[in-house]
Amino acid sequence: MTPAEQPSHAELARVVREHAGRLATSLVHVIGDFSAAEDLVQDAVLAALERWPADGIPDRPDAWLFTVARRRGLDVLRRESNYRRKLARLQWPVQAEPDDRLRLIFTCCHPALARSAQIALTLRVVCGLTTAQIARAFLTTESAVARRITRAKRKITDAGVPYRIPGDDELPGRLNDVLTVIYLLLNEGYVSTSEHAHSRDLVEDAEWLAALLHALMPAEVEVAGLLALIRLHRARVAARFDPDGAIVLLRDQDRSLWDRQAIAEATRLLAQAARRRDPGPYQLQAAIVACHAEAESWQATDWEQIVVLYDMLLHLAPSPVIRLHRAIAVRYVEGLHAAMAELGSLGEELDRYHLYHATRADLLRELGDADQARAADRRALELTANPAEQAVLRGRLAWD
Amino acid sequence: MKYVLLFVDTEQFANDLEAMGQDERDRAFQRVNEWFAEHAGKIRGGSKLQPADTATTVRLEGGDPVITDGPFVEGKEVVSGYAEIEVADLDEAMRMVKSWPGCPVVEIRPLES
Structure with a gap:
C-alpha cells in the first residue's frame, strides 16, 4: 500500500461495495446467522472507512476486512461459544465459494x-x-x-x-x-x-446492483432492461443541470454533453435482451429513454416509436401518469388537438398532479388560449408548492 | 419453525357467505376442508372460533379489571380461527397461506421458540 495516496470517497465506496457483500456471504456461511454476520460486516466497514483514508487502501482489501470482522467476531461473540468456535477455525483465505x-x-x-x-x-x-x-x-x-x-x-x-x-x-x-x-x-x-x-x-449504487444482478442472472431480461435504463440515465447526467444547479428539461439539454458511447453500449444491452421477445416494464421504459438518448434533437425524436412503446407499457402496467407521458408524445405525432383530447380523459384522475396541469398549460399556450394556459400554470404551481405533491413527484417515474 | 395462522374475516366476506345458496356454501366449506387435508402433515392444531360477538374482553391495565362485551379491537376485521403449523421457514408458511380458500385475510405469526 502507498500511504501517501489518499483514496477518494468514490474509490472507498467502490472498494467497500466490491467486498462487503462477499464478506457477508462468507460469514453467514460460517456462523449461520444472517443478523450476527451483518453486524460484523458493518463493523469491518466502519473500521475501513476510519483507517483507509489515512493509511491508504490495502493491497488485499478483502483480507483486511475479513481479518477485522473475524477479530471483532471473536470479541463480541464471546458468549455465543458456538459462533466463536466456528469463527476461530476460520482462516484467510476462506475456501472459494460460488x-x-x-x-x-x-x-x-x-x-x-x-x-x-x-x-x-x-x-x-x-x-x-x-x-x-x-x-x-x-x-x-x-x-x-x-x-x-x-x-x-x-x-x-x-x-x-x-x-x-x-x-x-x-x-x-x-x-x-x-x-x-x-x-x-x-x-x-x-x-x-x-x-x-x-x-x-445512489444512482451509482443502483447501477452496481443491477450489474451484479445481471451478471448473476444473465437470462433475466428485465434485469438487463433495468440495467440499460439506469445506464441511459447516467450517460446523460452531465446535461441535466445548469451551472447554477437548476434542472434543465430534456428538450433544452445540450446533447453534446451526453456520453454517446455509454448510450450506445446501454442500447446494445437492451437490444440483446429484446431478442428474447419477452418485453417487460423495465425494458420498455429503457426503450423509451433510448429513443430520446439516440435522437440528435428534440425535434428529430422518433415520437411514433415512443407512442408505440407507451402503448405496450400501458398494456402491461396501466397508469394515468404513463398515459400523461404518452399524451406528450402524441402531440408530436398526431398534433395538439389529439394530445389535448388525451389529456381530457385524465383530468379527474390527475387533477392533483402538477405535471398534468403543466402539460395542459403547454398545449393551451400552443393552441393560442393564453388565459386558460395561465390558469393551468397557476394550478401546477399551487400543487408543486404542496409538500405532499413534492413527495408524489419523488415517487414518480423519472422520465425527464 | 412453528407459526400460528390467524384467520381473519371481513364484514364483506361474512355478507358474501350469507348471500350464498346452501350448495355454494357447502362447496366453500368443502374447499377449506380439502385445504386442511392437504396440509394435515404440517398442522399441529387449531380451531374455528365462535363469532366475535361471543367474545369477552378483560382489561387488566391499572386498577380493577374492566370487563367488556366483544373482541379486544372493534373493527370490520375479526379473528375467526387459528391453526398452529410447523414448517421449514416463512416461505413455506407463505406458500401454504397463498392457497388458503377461506376468509380473505391471514396473519402469519411465528411462535416464540
Whole structure:
C-alpha cells in the first residue's frame, strides 16, 4: 500500500461495495446467522472507512476486512461459544465459494419486510453502506435508519425468513421485489442529485446492483432492461443541470454533453435482451429513454416509436401518469388537438398532479388560449408548492 | 419453525357467505376442508372460533379489571380461527397461506421458540 495516496470517497465506496457483500456471504456461511454476520460486516466497514483514508487502501482489501470482522467476531461473540468456535477455525483465505450474493439480495428484499427496510438492508448488507451514509442519502436520521435495520434483522431471525434463492415458481414475483428496490434507488438518486450533491450517489449504487444482478442472472431480461435504463440515465447526467444547479428539461439539454458511447453500449444491452421477445416494464421504459438518448434533437425524436412503446407499457402496467407521458408524445405525432383530447380523459384522475396541469398549460399556450394556459400554470404551481405533491413527484417515474 | 395462522374475516366476506345458496356454501366449506387435508402433515392444531360477538374482553391495565362485551379491537376485521403449523421457514408458511380458500385475510405469526 502507498500511504501517501489518499483514496477518494468514490474509490472507498467502490472498494467497500466490491467486498462487503462477499464478506457477508462468507460469514453467514460460517456462523449461520444472517443478523450476527451483518453486524460484523458493518463493523469491518466502519473500521475501513476510519483507517483507509489515512493509511491508504490495502493491497488485499478483502483480507483486511475479513481479518477485522473475524477479530471483532471473536470479541463480541464471546458468549455465543458456538459462533466463536466456528469463527476461530476460520482462516484467510476462506475456501472459494460460488458467488452467494444472490441469496443475500433475495433475503434483503424479502416481501415480508417493509419496502423501506428492504432498501436500507440492501444498501447496508449488499453495497456496504454505513447507517450514516444511508441516513444522509435519504435525508433522515441515523437512529431512524438503525431502528429500521434492527427491526428488519430481528424479523428475519424471529419470523424465519429463509436465506435462499426462491424456487422457480416464486422467482418472478420475488425478482420483481428486487428490481423495485433497485428502481427506487435510481429514482431517489435521480431526483436528489441537485439537492445534496455531496451525499452518496445512489444512482451509482443502483447501477452496481443491477450489474451484479445481471451478471448473476444473465437470462433475466428485465434485469438487463433495468440495467440499460439506469445506464441511459447516467450517460446523460452531465446535461441535466445548469451551472447554477437548476434542472434543465430534456428538450433544452445540450446533447453534446451526453456520453454517446455509454448510450450506445446501454442500447446494445437492451437490444440483446429484446431478442428474447419477452418485453417487460423495465425494458420498455429503457426503450423509451433510448429513443430520446439516440435522437440528435428534440425535434428529430422518433415520437411514433415512443407512442408505440407507451402503448405496450400501458398494456402491461396501466397508469394515468404513463398515459400523461404518452399524451406528450402524441402531440408530436398526431398534433395538439389529439394530445389535448388525451389529456381530457385524465383530468379527474390527475387533477392533483402538477405535471398534468403543466402539460395542459403547454398545449393551451400552443393552441393560442393564453388565459386558460395561465390558469393551468397557476394550478401546477399551487400543487408543486404542496409538500405532499413534492413527495408524489419523488415517487414518480423519472422520465425527464 | 412453528407459526400460528390467524384467520381473519371481513364484514364483506361474512355478507358474501350469507348471500350464498346452501350448495355454494357447502362447496366453500368443502374447499377449506380439502385445504386442511392437504396440509394435515404440517398442522399441529387449531380451531374455528365462535363469532366475535361471543367474545369477552378483560382489561387488566391499572386498577380493577374492566370487563367488556366483544373482541379486544372493534373493527370490520375479526379473528375467526387459528391453526398452529410447523414448517421449514416463512416461505413455506407463505406458500401454504397463498392457497388458503377461506376468509380473505391471514396473519402469519411465528411462535416464540
